[in-house]
Every structure is written in C-alpha cells, then in structure tokens.
C-alpha cells in the first residue's frame with residue numbers, strides 16, 4: 001500500500017517536472033563562426049528570419065561580436081578601426097574583445113536565454129581563440145584564460161563553422177567590395193592560421209560544432225543549417241524528457 005502511494009507520488013512528480021520543463025523552455029544559443037567571405041552573416045540573418053516565422057511567440061535575437069550592446073559596439077569601434085598613429089598591442093586587442101564580450105553576454109544574451117528565447121550570434125569567443133590564439137599566435141590557452149571569466153558558462157549550444165580556403169574567402173570580399181576592417185586586411189598566412197584554429201576547435205568539441213562548406217550555394221548552406229537546427233532541437237527535447245524518466 002505504502003509502496004503504491006510512493007510510486008503514485010513519483011509519477012505525479014515526474015509529470016509535474018516534465019510540465020515545468022515544457023513550460024519553462026530552455027533558451028537556445030546558436031553561433032555562426034568561421035573565416036571571412038563564406039556567407040556566415042548572410043546565413044545568420046536567414047536563420048533569424050526563419051526562426052521568427054516558425055516560433056512567433058518566442059523571443060529571438062540576432063546579435064554580433066564584437067558588439068550587440070551599446071557599450072560593446074563602442075569597444076568594437078576601437079578594435080576594428082585602422083589607425084596610422086598608434087597600433088593596438090596584441091594583448092590589448094585580446095582583452096578588448098573579451099571586454100566587449102563580458103558586456104554583451106550579460107546585457108543582451110543572458111536575459112534572452114533566461115526567458116527561454118533563442119540567441120543567434122554572429123561570432124563568439126571561439127573567434128578569439130581562432131583569431132587571437134592562432135592568427136595572432138598568442139596561443140589558445142592564454143586567450144581562453146583571458147576570456148574565461150567573461151564567458152563563464154555562457155557557451156553556445158550549437159556552432160555553425162563556415163569553412164573554406166581563406167584565399168577564396170578573401171577574393172570574394174574583394175569582388176563584393178565589402179567594407180574591410182583591420183583584421184580582414186591581414187595577410188593570407190594570418191587567415192590560414194585562423195582557419196587552423198577553427199578546425200582545431202571543431203576537433204576539440206565535435207558535438208558542438210557543425211561544419212558548413214563555405215563554397216556551397218546559399219540555398220544548400222541554409223538547408224543544412226535548418227536541418228541541423230531541427231536535429232539539435234529534437235535532441236535537446238529528448239534529453240529533457242530523459243531527465244524526468
């Protein structure tokens with residue numbers, strides 16, 4: 001009798017917990033990463049529009065790094081503007097990216113995740129590991145140390161990595177006459193090291209990263225991005241349900 005009552009209580013508890021999980025949905029944090037000229041920002045916008053259409057009641061934001069809050073946007077100006085008089089030290093550059101991040105994550109990203117929304121970010125701290133750690137050769141461990149406190153536990157759930165030969169990406173930027181920043185103007189060797197950095201991260205965190213061929217068509221890229229999002233969404237719903245079994 002007692003054990004029947006206990007089992008009833010556990011079942012009710014399970015249902016209540018499942019209900020709680022469904023009602024209080026977990027936020028989703030999606031990152032778009034990779035070298036220049038492979039359609040990363042275009043695809044971030046496409047996914048943003050699609051998600052807004054599919055989940056009209058959910059809070060969804062598209063943000064960027066560096067940037068995404070007014071203070072972080074001011075820091076962005078300092079980092080990306082080319083100067084003739086004084087050069088930004090490599091260490092200063094790494095700290096500035098981390099500083100902008102500490103601000104925008106807390107100001108813009110966390111509140112949306114806490115209310116169960118979806119955040120799409122055009123670049124995250126993974127760019128710091130690739131650009132400052134590998135491109136600038138500061139070393140990934142040092143760059144992670146600089147970023148650790150700024151990032152805390154706020155890591156993307158899914159990272160779309162746009163990959164391709166940097167020469168092709170840079171040629172595309174030139175042809176499209178896209179405005180270039182201080183880092184775009186670095187030599188090809190720099191961009192090759194950045195690519196190596198991203199591939200290193202992809203190897204290190206295979207469950208979090210999905211590679212997108214930077215040279216495939218816009219349609220093909222967005223098809224894969226959507227399919228991966230749906231896969232991720234199903235998997236996390238399954239994981240949540242498993243938690244209460």
Ligand code: TYD
Nearest residue numbers: 036041065066097123124127128131183184
């Ligand atoms: P942006 O104009 O946003 O270009 P992109 O379309 O390539 O994202 O410029 C951001 C630049 O800053 C880009 O060259 C990558 C670089 N970057 C870093 O070096 N470290 C970082 O942590 C971040 C977020 C970006």
